[in-house]
Amino acid sequence: MRILLVEDDPDLARELADALERRGMAVDRARDVEEGEAFLRAGAHDAVLLDLGLPDGDGLALLRGLRARGVTRPVLLLTARGAVEARIAGLNAGADDYLVKPFDTDELHARILAVLRRQGGYIGETLGCGALTFDIAARRARIGETVLTLSARETELLELLLRRQGSVVPKRLAEDHLFGVGGDLGSNAIEVYVHRLRKRLGDAGGGVRIETVRGVGYMIAPDRTGAPA
Amino acid sequence: MTHGRFAARLRRLWPRSLFGQFIALHVILGIVAAAVLSLGVSVLLNRTARHYQRDLLVQQATAAEHVLARRPDATIVAATDLPVSGLSIAVLDARRRARIVHGPARRAIIAAAPLTRETVFFHRGSVRALSRPFRAGWIVVAQDSDAPQVVTDDIVRVFLTRFALLLLPFAALLPLIGALLTRRLTRRMRTVSAIAAGIGPRAIDQRLPRGTLPLEVEPLAVATNAALDRLEKGFRAQAAFAADIAHELRTPLAIVRLRAEKVADEEQRRALLDSLDRSSRVVGQLLGLADLERRVEDAGTRIDLAALAEEVVASRAPAILAGGRTIALDDRGAMPLHGFAGPLTLALENLVDNAVRHTPQGTHITVIVGPGTRLTVSDDGDGVPAEQRARLSERFFRGDAPRTEGHGIGLSIVQRVAEAHHGTLAIAPGEDGRGIAFTLRFRGA
Structure with a gap:
C-alpha cells in the first residue's frame, strides 16, 4: 500500500x-x-495524508483542486487546528477523515484502512478483528480454525x-x-441479528465481541482479555 | 466643634444624586426668592404709604394754619369733614394746653407730642401724628389709620397677601420644572448605563452610543469607549495568542508522540504516552477556549441537540469501551436549541472525558438529552461527597475557574460554554443517587 504524506515539518x-x-x-x-x-499527478497512491497548514498554501485548496478534477482518492487530513469549524471545512x-495532532499511530493506521475499505479503493482479501478473520471474496468468517455458519444478513x-x-x-x-x-421493520429487528451474531461468535470460541452503545449503535472489538492492550 | 458637626450633618443630608441636588437647590432658591421679594415689596409699599400719610398730615396742618391766619378765633380749622376720616387737629399753646380741639380729643397723642421747634412725625398705636410749631404754640394733626375711610393700610395689606399668593405658585413651579428637566437628563444617562451594563467578555464589541448623552457627559462616554477599545484589543490579542500557542504546540507534540511510540520498554512507553496525552488534552482545551472567545460575534444556529450528543457519544465510545467502561445515549425528548455547535460539542466532550477520568473501570456513563434543552452526563461511579460537590458548584456560581481537584480547565470550558448560551451548569448526584451528574440547561430555540 502506497501513501502520500504532504507535511511541511521535516521531523514530523x-x-x-x-x-x-x-x-x-x-x-x-511531499513538503508543500x-x-x-507533482506526486499526485504521477498517481499510484492509495491514500493521501494531508497537513492543513503548508508553507506555499492551504492544504484545503489542494484538496478542493483534487476533488474538482474528479480524483476520488481517499484523503485524510492532519490538522493542528482542531476547532470544529476547521474539521467541518475539511x-x-x-476529505474522507481527519485526525488532530498529536495522534496515535495505531489509530491513524486503522483510519487509513477504514477509509480505504469504505471507499472500496483498497480491499484486502480479508478483514480481521482479534482472532476473527473474514474472507471478503468467499464471504466466510472464521475464528481460529473454526468456520462460522452465518445467514446472509448475519454475514452482511x-x-x-x-x-x-x-x-x-449507527443503528x-x-x-x-x-x-x-426506508424498510419498515420493528425497531428491534437489528437487535435480533446482533443477538444472533453474538451467539455465533461466542459458540465459535469468542475472542471478539460486539459492543452495544445504547442509543447510538454497535461496535466490534477484540475481547479485552484476549487482545493485547 | 458644634459648627463642624452641623456641617457634617448637612453634608449627609445633602443628596448625592444630581436630581436630588437640583431639586434641593431649587426649593431653597424658591423660598429665598419668595421671602426677599415679599419683604422688599412690603417695605417699599409701607414706605410709600407712610409718605403719602405724612403728606396728608402736612396738608391738614398747613390748611389749619391758613384758616387761623385769616381768622385767629376760628374753631373749625380742618379742610375736610373730620369725624368721618378719623382725623383730629389740636392747636396747643406754649404750656401744652389745647386751645382748639377739632375732631376726637386724643389726650394720649397730645401728651406724647414732642413739641419741638421742628416738624416731628410720631405715632401712638394705629394713630399717626405730626406736631409743628405754630405762633407761640403747636399744631398737632393726628390720623387713625384704622378708621374705616382710611384705605392706604388696607391696600398695602391686601396687596401683600395677593402678591404672596401669586408668588407661591412660581416658587413651587420652579423646582417642578427643574425636576422634569433633570429627569429627562437622567433618563438618557440611565439608558446609556443599561447599555454599559451589557458589556462583557461575551459582548466586548458593544460601545456606548454617541450623541445621546448631554454634552457635558459625552466626554465620559468617549473616554469609556476608548478604554473599551483598548481592552477589546488586549482581549482579542490574548485569545489569538492562546490559539497560536496551542496550535504551534501540536506539531512538536505529534513528533514527540511518534518517537515515544518507538520506546521499546512497555512500561516506560505507556507512561510517556500517558503524559503526552495529558498535555495534548490541555492544548486542545486551550484551543477550544480561545475558539469560544473568538466566537462571540457570531449569531449561532439552530442545533439538533440529540444529533450533536449522538456524534459525541459515537466518537468517544471506542476509547471508553476499550478502557473498560460503557457509554450510552438516552434521548428523553430533546428539543432544538439556538447556539454554537463547536463549543457545545467541546463542552459535552469535556463532560464525557471528565467522567471517564474520574471513575473506575466498569463504570456506566450515560449522556442524557432532554427533556427539552437539557444535556446531562451522568455516571454510576464513586461520585463526589456532597460537601465537595457544593464547593465545586459554588466555584461555578462565583464564576471562578475550577482548577483544582483534577478537574483541569475542562469544567471551566463547560462553564463558559454554558454562559455563552445563557445556560447553567449544575452538579448533582447521578441517576439512582450513585456517581455524579453534570447538567447543562439551556434556553429553548
Whole structure:
C-alpha cells in the first residue's frame, strides 16, 4: 500500500513515515502543495495524508483542486487546528477523515484502512478483528480454525461492523444496510441479528465481541482479555 | 466643634444624586426668592404709604394754619369733614394746653407730642401724628389709620397677601420644572448605563452610543469607549495568542508522540504516552477556549441537540469501551436549541472525558438529552461527597475557574460554554443517587 504524506515539518514527516513504514506501508513525502501536486499527478497512491497548514498554501485548496478534477482518492487530513469549524471545512472540501495532532499511530493506521475499505479503493482479501478473520471474496468468517455458519444478513452485519472497525456503526446505518433504506421493520429487528451474531461468535470460541452503545449503535472489538492492550 | 458637626450633618443630608441636588437647590432658591421679594415689596409699599400719610398730615396742618391766619378765633380749622376720616387737629399753646380741639380729643397723642421747634412725625398705636410749631404754640394733626375711610393700610395689606399668593405658585413651579428637566437628563444617562451594563467578555464589541448623552457627559462616554477599545484589543490579542500557542504546540507534540511510540520498554512507553496525552488534552482545551472567545460575534444556529450528543457519544465510545467502561445515549425528548455547535460539542466532550477520568473501570456513563434543552452526563461511579460537590458548584456560581481537584480547565470550558448560551451548569448526584451528574440547561430555540 502506497501513501502520500504532504507535511511541511521535516521531523514530523520523517517520524510519521517511519511509523507507517513499520506497519507495512510505503510512504512518499511531499513538503508543500507544489510537491504534493507533482506526486499526485504521477498517481499510484492509495491514500493521501494531508497537513492543513503548508508553507506555499492551504492544504484545503489542494484538496478542493483534487476533488474538482474528479480524483476520488481517499484523503485524510492532519490538522493542528482542531476547532470544529476547521474539521467541518475539511470534510466539506472532500476529505474522507481527519485526525488532530498529536495522534496515535495505531489509530491513524486503522483510519487509513477504514477509509480505504469504505471507499472500496483498497480491499484486502480479508478483514480481521482479534482472532476473527473474514474472507471478503468467499464471504466466510472464521475464528481460529473454526468456520462460522452465518445467514446472509448475519454475514452482511458482520462485514459492516468489520469494515467500520474502531468506530460505532449507527443503528440506523445498520438497518439501512441490512434491510434497505426506508424498510419498515420493528425497531428491534437489528437487535435480533446482533443477538444472533453474538451467539455465533461466542459458540465459535469468542475472542471478539460486539459492543452495544445504547442509543447510538454497535461496535466490534477484540475481547479485552484476549487482545493485547 | 458644634459648627463642624452641623456641617457634617448637612453634608449627609445633602443628596448625592444630581436630581436630588437640583431639586434641593431649587426649593431653597424658591423660598429665598419668595421671602426677599415679599419683604422688599412690603417695605417699599409701607414706605410709600407712610409718605403719602405724612403728606396728608402736612396738608391738614398747613390748611389749619391758613384758616387761623385769616381768622385767629376760628374753631373749625380742618379742610375736610373730620369725624368721618378719623382725623383730629389740636392747636396747643406754649404750656401744652389745647386751645382748639377739632375732631376726637386724643389726650394720649397730645401728651406724647414732642413739641419741638421742628416738624416731628410720631405715632401712638394705629394713630399717626405730626406736631409743628405754630405762633407761640403747636399744631398737632393726628390720623387713625384704622378708621374705616382710611384705605392706604388696607391696600398695602391686601396687596401683600395677593402678591404672596401669586408668588407661591412660581416658587413651587420652579423646582417642578427643574425636576422634569433633570429627569429627562437622567433618563438618557440611565439608558446609556443599561447599555454599559451589557458589556462583557461575551459582548466586548458593544460601545456606548454617541450623541445621546448631554454634552457635558459625552466626554465620559468617549473616554469609556476608548478604554473599551483598548481592552477589546488586549482581549482579542490574548485569545489569538492562546490559539497560536496551542496550535504551534501540536506539531512538536505529534513528533514527540511518534518517537515515544518507538520506546521499546512497555512500561516506560505507556507512561510517556500517558503524559503526552495529558498535555495534548490541555492544548486542545486551550484551543477550544480561545475558539469560544473568538466566537462571540457570531449569531449561532439552530442545533439538533440529540444529533450533536449522538456524534459525541459515537466518537468517544471506542476509547471508553476499550478502557473498560460503557457509554450510552438516552434521548428523553430533546428539543432544538439556538447556539454554537463547536463549543457545545467541546463542552459535552469535556463532560464525557471528565467522567471517564474520574471513575473506575466498569463504570456506566450515560449522556442524557432532554427533556427539552437539557444535556446531562451522568455516571454510576464513586461520585463526589456532597460537601465537595457544593464547593465545586459554588466555584461555578462565583464564576471562578475550577482548577483544582483534577478537574483541569475542562469544567471551566463547560462553564463558559454554558454562559455563552445563557445556560447553567449544575452538579448533582447521578441517576439512582450513585456517581455524579453534570447538567447543562439551556434556553429553548
